[in-house]
Amino acid sequence: MKELVIPQLFVSICLLVNGFVSCQRPAVVNLGAIFTFDSVIGKAAKPAMEAAVSDINNDTRILNGTKLNLLMDDVNCSVFLGSVGAFQLVEEEVVAIIGPQSSGIAHMISAIANGLQVPLISYAATDPTLSALQFPFFIRTTQSDSYQMAAMADLVDFFRWREVIAIVVDDEYGRNGIGALGEELNKKRAKISYKLFLSNQLDESEVMDKLNKSKLLGPRVYVVHVNPDPRLRIFTVARKLQMMTDNYTWLATDWLSATLDSFPPTKKASLGFLQGVVGLRQHTPESSQKRAFMSRWKGMQRKGSASSELNTYGLQAYDTVWIVAYAIERFLDEHKNITFSFNSKLVDMKTSGLQIEKLKVFTGGNDLLDIILQTNFTGLSGQVQFNQDQNVFSGGYDVINIDQVSIRTVGYWSNVSGLSLSPQDARKGEQNSYSRVDQRLQNITWPGGKTERPRGWIIAADERPLRIGVPNRASFVEFVTEAHGSHRIEGYCIDVFLKARELVPYDVPYMFEPFGDGLSNPRYDDLVQMVAADVFDAAVGDIAILTNRTKMVDFSQPYASTGLVIVAPIRNSKSSAWVFLQPFTVEMWCAIAASFVMIAVVIWILEHRVNDEFRGPPKKQLVTMLMFSFSTLFKTNQETTKSSLGRLVMVVWLFVLMVITASYTASLSSILTVQQLSSPITDLFL
Structure with missing residues (x-):
């Protein structure tokens, strides 16, 4: 059965003039928006999008008399309500949907957008898996968490930490985001030792239970990746548990900066308990256009049309509306009309009550999608262009540090140069390999007011002893051997290890585990591989530093002369007449x-x-x-x-x-x- 094409009168008007069909531009074009109104992001996005629609409709240089009608639906952070809202919007024959801000809702309604060929443009859903090929109609005008977690991994590597504890909200946004962090840390030879999953409600008793249990663990570097929370419950509970001291290190993704930027100045004065927290903020370059809009935002607050301060997501929401408006303008210039058609499969479903068969497919959806992806303009958030994954090119991140009640920018990150003291234009370069020695940040104040880099770990109360492998040789037992008649390990290498341990200002529990039967010399390559495979935590012995071994493990500084030598006795030659x-x-x-x-x-x-x-x-x-x-x-x-x-x-x-x-x-x-x-x-x- 062929699809039935029924042009809508309010969308486009076709006139028969002198035997030819002439299609005029529509008077109104509907644009949908799905998000949570009463949220940190929604409170900034709603007035920003309304301001953008007002600017577009008052600008005679765009849309040429066609009015842009923004239809907004409040989903109240619910995937179910988001799906219902998406169906309600497509019933109004919208040409595109802006939002949602939740990655979980984006996963659900992306399937609806695919089926009805309506571009879905999100300014806040950062889940990296949304860039998959299964979501061809999903476009992102914010930065993917794959970039953010690369920045976080560089930050962890910059301070030479090797293990972190991740505090994650248990949904698509949290799980997939922290999964990307794990992959990036693996590239730096670091890892997420423990993951503390929390529910979306961030119940304080649940948070307290998880944080209290984490105090028994060894790592002291926490990476917090949750949804924006104006009550800052995680840090509030951490303060009650005395975890905001110099024994702990707190890193936060950009949810924290979005939350703090939304606070009024009077509330920021009471944030002293956040001292020492280091976070990321999506970088937006300064411009006259941005300064003018922020000044305009103050007026909107006085009039009551804006209830919160402006954050990065508000700027991106404003730019997203303009992106769609420019795309509609070009679409109308090229195709003249906007039409929808019934889907034959939906018509044949014969559903009762739901009336799904009345949903229509946007016949120009693919063309509008291609036009949007060709966008290249400068907005409030900077230069806007899309890459092959249908994500906006990463503009990098600001590294912020909360010092008493002020928020300081201590550096910048881009996938071109890594951490630096000045912003780098990530859109104009390709990703390069950069070393740790090239990275720079300003001085950071850590929890407790200290400026020295935190160690980032302790010997936990229930920590198991270090498993130290020692070669059990048949020759050269002077270096290391197992004493006859006992299980005591002794030798020159053991003496060096024990002397070095005395210099450590804290207790290090350990246990020696012989490697070899003592009847023959064991293969040292096998011993090194067992350290790399985490069978042993370390190895002590006369182990030569070879190239293939340095690729698997780290060695201490040599405490004997380098090179291969043989210890041999001196031969006293007797005097002879010949x-x-x-x-x-x-x-x-x-x-x-x-x-x-x-x-x-x-x-x-x-x-x-x-x-x-x-x-x-x-x-x-x-x-x-x-x-x-x-x-x-x-x-x-x-x-x-x-x-x-x-x-x-x-x-x-x-x-x-x-x-x-x-x-x-x-x-x-x-x-x-x-x-x-x-x-x-x-x-x-x-």
């Missing part, structure tokens, strides 16, 4: 003797015809040859060479004698002066 023969081997001595004879023969062949000194009886010539060759060693030759070839041979022979003499002298000196070492070891077991 020690002068030791520099050369027997083969070398024979080669030298043969060289003397060969030189004697060569010189005799070259000289006896022209030199009378090499003539005479055979016996005399033989003696002359040998004496001439050996006496050259002492430079006492009585015979002189007369032939040119004989002199050339003598030059070469004298050079060879010089090398032999120098080598002999050096070797003999070494034998007589340097201590000799000997060892039966022929292989190394690391």
Whole structure:
């Protein structure tokens, strides 16, 4: 069955002129908005959206006479009411829905938006899983928690903390947000040790029970990721439990900054118990447009149209309405009319009472969605553009620190440069890899008024002892060994460990666990892998620092000289009358003797015809040859060479004698002066 297309009279008007159909721009275009009116975000978003609609309808440069009609529905933080409200809005044939502010409601009504092809544009739902391909009509004009948790992980890594406790609201927003934090911390070789899940109501007795139990745990760095709470119940309970002291560290996502920014100045003066809390705030650059709107907001407060202070989500709500208005303007220019059609599957359902079959599909939904995603303009929250995940490009975060009753900005974060002292334009660069040494923040005041970086952990009351693996070797037991007849571990490495432990200003319970049977040397690579696999918490022993091992675990500073060495005893060589023969081997001595004879023969062949000194009886010539060759060693030759070839041979022979003499002298000196070492070891077991 084909879909029935029924143009609506109040949406668009088609006239028949001279045989041609001419479609005029509609007089009114409906725009829906779903959110909770009486909430921290809703109190700022409602007047901001109303102001945006008023500005658009009064601006003759946009929509060209078409009126934008904003239909708002209060869902009161309920997923059920949000779904009902979504159906009520689409019955009014809205071209887009702004909201919701809740990630849980966004998951539900995104399916409705997909089915009816109505773009859903949220300025406050930050759940990173909403960027999945299953929600093609969902667009986000706020920053995803995937960016925020990357900023939080960089903050944890900047202060060299390795374990945190997450306090999370138990819904899609909390679970998926803290899941993203866990992934980002893993990249920094840190982790979430414990997750304290709370209900949406944030019941104080529940909060007190969870926080009280967490005092028995080791980590002292808390990351709080809940919904905006004007009563600040988590920190109120923490103060009652004396957890806002210098023994604790509190980090908060941007829910806290949105809450505090909504407070009037008189209420901010009573926030001294929040001293030392560090949080994130979505960064919005300063501009004349933003300053003018904030001044206008003061007037709206005096008139009663705005009941709270302006926060970041209010700015984004205002920009979201303008994004939709610009998109509708371009859509009308290109397509001229707005039409809806019945869905054949809904018509065939034959439902009674619900009248679902009357719901219509926005036939231009895909085109309007594409136009929205091409948005590029400067609003109150800064430059607005969308990435391939249909999220607004991250503008980064301000790092704030609550110092007594003031809120200080101590730095900025962007996915381009990490933590820095000045804002970075994250939209103009690609994400780079940056190291911890490049990160900068201003001085931070921590709970208790201290400025020194908190340690971030303690030895908990019920903490198990550290499991320390020690190699149980068969050789070199002087380094580490298990004493015979007892389970006591001793050795040089153990002594170093115990001395280092004495320098720690707190008690560290531990227990040694031998690795190996003591009959053979264990593989140290296996020991290191067991530390990396959390079978052992640490290892103590003569473990060499190798490249492949440094990729798995951290090593202490070496307390012995680097390199591979063998401990060998000194060999005392006894004096001998034949020690002068030791520099050369027997083969070398024979080669030298043969060289003397060969030189004697060569010189005799070259000289006896022209030199009378090499003539005479055979016996005399033989003696002359040998004496001439050996006496050259002492430079006492009585015979002189007369032939040119004989002199050339003598030059070469004298050079060879010089090398032999120098080598002999050096070797003999070494034998007589340097201590000799000997060892039966022929292989190394690391």
